[in-house]
Amino acid sequence: MLRGHSMKTETMAGLALVMLLFSTSGGAQDATRSKHDIEHIEKFKAVVVEGVEARRKLAQVTNDTVFSFGELAYQEFETSKYLTALLEKNGFSVDRGIAGMPTAWVARWGSGAPVIALGSDIDCLPKASQKPGVAYREPLVEGAPGHGEGHNSGQAVNIVAALAVKDLMEREKLSGTLVIWPGVAEELLGGKAYFVRAGMFKDVDAVLFTHVSDGFSTEWGQPNGTGMISVEYTFEGESAHAAARPWRGRNALRAVELMNIGWDFRREQLRPEQRSHYVVTNGGDQPNVIPPIASVWYFFREMDFENIKKNYEIGNKIAEAAAMMTDTKVTRKVIGTAAPRHFNKTLAETLQANIERVGMPQWTEDEQTFAKAVQRLAEGKEDGLNTRLKNLEPPPARPESGGSDDIGDVSWAVPTVRLLYPANIPNLPGHNWANAIAMATPIAHKGIGAGSKVMAMTMIDLLLRPELIQAAKTYFIDVQLKNHKVLPLLSQTDQPQIHLNRETMERFRPEMRKFYYDANKYETYLDQLGVKFPTLTKAR
Ligand SMILES: [Zn+2]
Numbered sequence: 001m002l003r004g005h006s007m008k009t010e011t012m013a014g015l016a017l018v019m020l021l022f023s024t025s026g027g028a029q030d031a032t033r034s035k036h037d038i039e040h041i042e043k044f045k046a047v048v049v050e051g052v053e054a055r056r057k058l059a060q061v062t063n064d065t066v067f068s069f070g071e072l073a074y075q076e077f078e079t080s081k082y083l084t085a086l087l088e089k090n091g092f093s094v095d096r097g098i099a100g101m102p103t104a105w106v107a108r109w110g111s112g113a114p115v116i117a118l119g120s121d122i123d124c125l126p127k128a129s130q131k132p133g134v135a136y137r138e139p140l141v142e143g144a145p146g147h148g149e150g151h152n153s154g155q156a157v158n159i160v161a162a163l164a165v166k167d168l169m170e171r172e173k174l175s176g177t178l179v180i181w182p183g184v185a186e187e188l189l190g191g192k193a194y195f196v197r198a199g200m201f202k203d204v205d206a207v208l209f210t211h212v213s214d215g216f217s218t219e220w221g222q223p224n225g226t227g228m229i230s231v232e233y234t235f236e237g238e239s240a241h242a243a244a245r246p247w248r249g250r251n252a253l254r255a256v257e258l259m260n261i262g263w264d265f266r267r268e269q270l271r272p273e274q275r276s277h278y279v280v281t282n283g284g285d286q287p288n289v290i291p292p293i294a295s296v297w298y299f300f301r302e303m304d305f306e307n308i309k310k311n312y313e314i315g316n317k318i319a320e321a322a323a324m325m326t327d328t329k330v331t332r333k334v335i336g337t338a339a340p341r342h343f344n345k346t347l348a349e350t351l352q353a354n355i356e357r358v359g360m361p362q363w364t365e366d367e368q369t370f371a372k373a374v375q376r377l378a379e380g381k382e383d384g385l386n387t388r389l390k391n392l393e394p395p396p397a398r399p400e401s402g403g404s405d406d407i408g409d410v411s412w413a414v415p416t417v418r419l420l421y422p423a424n425i426p427n428l429p430g431h432n433w434a435n436a437i438a439m440a441t442p443i444a445h446k447g448i449g450a451g452s453k454v455m456a457m458t459m460i461d462l463l464l465r466p467e468l469i470q471a472a473k474t475y476f477i478d479v480q481l482k483n484h485k486v487l488p489l490l491s492q493t494d495q496p497q498i499h500l501n502r503e504t505m506e507r508f509r510p511e512m513r514k515f516y517y518d519a520n521k522y523e524t525y526l527d528q529l530g531v532k533f534p535t536l537t538k539a540r
Pocket of ligand 1: 121149151186211
C-alpha cells in the first residue's frame with residue numbers, strides 16, 4: 001500500500017466530510033432516529049452487561065488459566081489450545097495455524113455485516129515468572145517466563161464480551177459476524193504484520209483491540225510511541241586457533257563489534273526521536289577459537305514509515321561496511337515489524353462513551369493496600385490503584401517517542417481502536433515480574449469485567465448503528481490514509497521466526513506444568529497456590 005501526501009485542500013475536504021458525517025450521525029440522525037431504536041439499543045446494552053456479569057466465573061478461570069501457562073512468543077501452544085477449545089465449545093468455528101504461525105488462529109461466529117474483529121495479545125516475557133497476589137519477589141519457577149505484561153487477561157475480556165453479545169444476537173436474530181483472534185508473539189513484534197499480509201482482515205469492518213493497563217481509556221490518531229523493524233545480522237568468517245594461527249581466521253565477532261561501534265557513532269547524526277538497541281545473540285563459543293559466526297539483533301524504531309526505513313537502510317549499510325572491514329560475509333533476517341499506530345476516531349468516541357457509562361471498578365481497601373505494597377516493592381510512586389477516568393483527548397500534536405506495538409500494522413489495514421482496561425497496578429516498571437503480581441488477583445478480575453462490559457456495549461453500537469461503521473470507514477480512508485504515506489515494512493519473503501523461544505519453553509515447561517491452574521479443583525488460582533489475598537509480606 002503506497003499513498004502519497006495529500007494536498008492541504010484535500011485534507012480540509014476530508015475533514016469537512018467527516019465533520020458533516022459526524023453531525024449527521026451524531027446530532028441530526030439521532031434526533032430523527034426513532035425513539036424505538038434508541039430504546040432498543042439501551043435495552044440490548046443492559047442485556048449484554050448482564051451477560052458479562054453472568055460470566056464472571058468464566059472470565060476469572062480464563063484469565064487465571066492463561067496466566068498459569070506463561071508462554072513466550074510463538075510458543076503459545078497451551079494457551080491457543082485452551083482458548084480455541086473454549087471458543088469451539090461456544091459455537092465458534094476456528095481456523096488454526098494462520099499466516100504460517102502454528103499458535104495463531106482465528107475464530108468466527110455469525111454471518112453477514114458488520115464483521116467485528118476482537119483481538120488481544122497472548123504471549124509473555126522471559127524471566128518474569130512470579131507468584132501472583134504477594135507483594136514480594138517469588139518466582140513460581142526460577143528463571144521461567146511469566147506474564148510480566150498481563151497479556152493473560154485480554155482474551156478473557158474479549159471472549160466474555162463476545163459470548164454475551166452472541167447470546168443476544170441469537171435471540172434477536174441480529175446480522176453480524178464476530179471474529180476473535182490472538183496477538184501472537186507481540187513481545188517480538190512478530191505476529192500482526194503477518195496476519196495483515198495473509199489477508200486476515202480483508203472482510204473486517206472494525207477491529208476492537210484490548211490491552212491491559214492501569215487505567216480505563218482509549219485514543220485516536222497517532223499516540224506516543226514508535227514503529228520499528230527488528231532484524232538480526234549474522235556475520236560469517238572462518239575459525240582458527242586464536243593463539244597459534246590467528247592470521248588464518250576471519251573474526252565474525254569483530255564484525256559484530258565494528259557494526260555496533262559504527263551504529264553508536266552514527267546515533268549522533270540521527271533524529272532524537274529514534275530509539276535503537278541491540279543484543280549480541282551469538283558471540284562465539286570459546287576464546288581460543290576465532291568465532292566463525294556471530295550475530296547481533298537490532299531494533300530500529302522511529303516515528304513514521306519513512307524514517308523507520310531510512311534508519312534500517314543505514315543499519316544495513318553499516319553491517320556491510322563491518323563485513324568489508326573483517327573479510328566476513330553478512331546476511332540479515334527480519335524478525336518482526338511494527339507500523340506506527342493510528343487509531344480510528346469514530347471507534348474511539350464510541351468506546352469512550354461506553355467507558356464513561358461503565359466507570360472505574362470500585363476497589364476495596366485491601367486491593368488499594370496491596371497495590372501500594374507492590375508499588376513500594378517496585379520503587380514506584382505509592383498512590384495505589386487508579387480511581388478516575390481520563391477524558392478522550394485529541395492526539396498529541398507532536399507524538400513523543402517510545403515503545404512500539406504491532407497493532408500498528410492492523411491499524412493501517414482496517415479501522416482499528418484499542419481499549420485499555422484497568423486490570424493492573426500503576427507505576428510499575430513494565431516488562432517486569434512486578435507487573436505479573438496483580439494479574440491473577442481480584443484486581444485483574446475486576447478490570448476484565450469492566451473491560452468486557454465496554455466491549456460488549458460497543459459491539460451493540462456497531463451492530464445496530466451502521467452509520468458508525470460508515471463514519472469509521474470515512475475517517476480511515478479520507479483522513480488517515482489520505483494524510484499519511486504508508487510504506488511496507490515487511491517484505492513478501494520475510495517469514496515468522498517461529499523457532500524463537502522454542503528451546504527456552506521446552507526447558508521450562510515440565511516445571512511450569514506443575515503450576516497450571518486446575519479450575520475443577522480450585523476456586524481461583526490464588527487458592528491453588530495457597531495465597532491469601534492480599535499477602536503483603538513473606539512469612540518467615
Ligand atoms: Zn502488550
